[in-house]
Amino acid sequence: MTELERFRSLFHQQVLHTFDYLQAINETQWQGIPCDSQALYLGSRINKITIAALSRHLATTESHWISQLPSIPANGTMPMPEKDPVIEAAKTVPGFIDIYELRHRKNMERLTALSAGDLDKPLLFAGRHYTGMGLLWSILGHHAYHLGQMDLLMRQQEVTAPEYMEWREKERVVG
Template identity: 35%
Template sequence: MTEEFKRFLALFDSMVRYSHRWIGLMDEQKLDWAPIENPSMRFGSRLSRITVRGLLIHCALAERNFVTRIRESAPGATVPLPNDPIAAARFENADLQQTALTLHEENMAALKSYRAEDLTKKLQFVGREWTGMGLLWGMYAHRSFHLGNIDIYLRQSDVVAPEFFEFDSLVLG
């Protein structure tokens, strides 16, 4: 396991767990709240009503897709956009936070089984070439991007969001 990959695992796990603490600060009724609804409030063509619940599910399913596809794909393959109805169904009538954390723990276990060639192989995603490791850092950035969206929703619902860099772990890599 490379030092970079160890660093990634520590930072990614800390970011996901920390973002769940943020969501835990929000009133449960506000998880489905969309403070601004207009045609420009969308992420691509797949996410058109942006709520904290929707963002958390979106991140969890995207991460499941990346973790699975990087490991399973042949070099040069195209990683598709997330589309896993079985994983998505796990959120139906279930505890949002617990379901997302369970998926995260499954992802962390899968990541720990990665081989060196999984991290160095070249893959295509959204018309760009990535290494497996590069795509994992992209996944980290994706979560961070949406944590910024959640930060704004917290503030708009009169909750002071935590400081970004104050993850639970004191040693991060």
């Protein structure tokens, strides 16, 4: 298995697991800020931490990074993601999941199409140096980080979150 195939395998399971998290909540829990404080402020792109804000952030950033990676020249700078109006327009959990599933399928197709040059080229994002493959592994870490936040927000609202890393696929080796 190549490094890209390993990444795709783990990333796919992680996103499917996120859909399991989202299917365990209702609209009130999706939008709720159960423990409001200044420490829960994430900056101008996400006002307050909610499961809705975190899941929208994941769908937006993953689509942006994966779609932009092939077009960034060697030593180029990856632009910061911007809010996606289609993702932002989703007002219900099922509607959001439908959009995120479509985006994820497209992301998986784009990952398959990446070349060795895309994976090896150096690039800059948010003042940090990466290779294309290094950026992909950072996407996996970014997703896990925010999934952990979603888990905490669910538990604060008395929702039992799915057990982490209990991937949907049990018959095949993941990663």
